[in-house]
Amino acid sequence: MTHSMEMASYRKPESIKGSTRIAGLLLASVMALALAGCNTTATDMTGIDKAQGSAENISSLNDVIRNNPKDPEAYNVRGSAFGRAGRSNDAIKDFNTALQLNPNFYQAYANRALVYRNLGNTAQAAADYSRAIQINPQYDTAYIGRGNLYRQAGKLDQALNDFQQAIQLNTTDARAYHNRGLIYQARNQHKQAIEDFSTAISLQPDAAEPYNGRGISYVALGDDDNAFDDFNTAIKLDGDIAEGWANQALIYEHRGEKARAAKSYAKAVQLDPNYKPAKDGLARTRGA
Incomplete structure (x- = not known):
């Protein structure tokens, strides 16, 4: 990311009921970003x-x-x-x-x-x-x-x-750290992933993708507050990435704020009608 950084993933169960399913959706969310290209x-x-x-x-x-x-x-x-x-x-x-x-x-x-x-x-x-x-x-x-x-x-x-x-x-080049972070994330080495995403952010602070990536690792470590901050920052930097809105929606869903979650899922679906995690999330939260 102008630049569109390579993206990817991850998970880990949390203490909230149903969180394993949500974590799995977060994983799918960011995995969909894995094919995005970052060119600097x-x-x-x-x-x-x-x-x-x-x-x-x-x-x-x-x-x-x-x-x-x-x-x-x-x-x-x-x-x-x-x-x-x-x-x-x-x-x-x-x-x-x-x-x-x-x-x-x-x-x-x-x-x-x-x-x-x-x-x-x-x-x-x-x-x-x-x-x-x-x-x-x-x-x-x-x-x-x-x-x-x-x-x-x-x-x-x-x-x-x-x-x-x-x-x-x-x-x-921020991509080196960002993509190494994705590999650490894939291996559930989330602390190392967060360090690499943070370095990528310091090298390219206007890129949304490392914030989405770091947010996923924060979720994996049970830190929804920092994850939410990162997802919101990602949206501010690039509001046209469906994954950012879907990730934000998942945190709302974690918190039981179904109406807000549905609104964010709907935005993600508007941006990418074929993005399955957003479609599934909207189906779960619409009218809830």
Whole structure:
């Protein structure tokens, strides 16, 4: 997260009657966020503002390339702009050209990997991230990108290794901590998860997702008050994420405030009519 951070999950029973069911819903809530993408970082496509995908900007980049047809950086930048504009085939073509001009252009490999990932070609994306790492073993962005692929494929040990490597390289990319936090959370290591989510928040305080993630771990530890604060902050930062509203609703439900819960569930359903935890929660609380 502009940025939309990778998200995920978790649980733990509490003392309130019915809380095991609620905790399970919280787990499903955040697991649905696991496929969201968080893209940050300097010269890479992951850090280019969405405005750079505008027709006006692409036109300017066309002029740059006409004046510098042998400049790999120009193709890398335009490829990134094409990627932001959703023009995946054009983006891949430009990254290919950049790599033909400079076979060691590791940023172009990482940018092409992101396009392949968005196209669902995870094998090629992983290969490109690995090639970027082979060229530059200090390149934190590639470890984070490949780690995200591993995490989404359920290869948590490999994902953890990549996030650990990025963190050991002193990355300032919040995704490394956020996603390591998700793995700790998946393993019910909630105190470690909270520490990582807090670091992610300090690095990227305008991102809603780490607040949702940290809130889930607070719930798992029985700390509904801090969880509620985090879910409310997540909504303030980005009120268009259905999971945030559903998570808030679950706390209301924990507290027996069914009318408020139903209102928040309804907002989540409005944002994402197919989001099952919100639909189920609304069915439980509507008219209660």
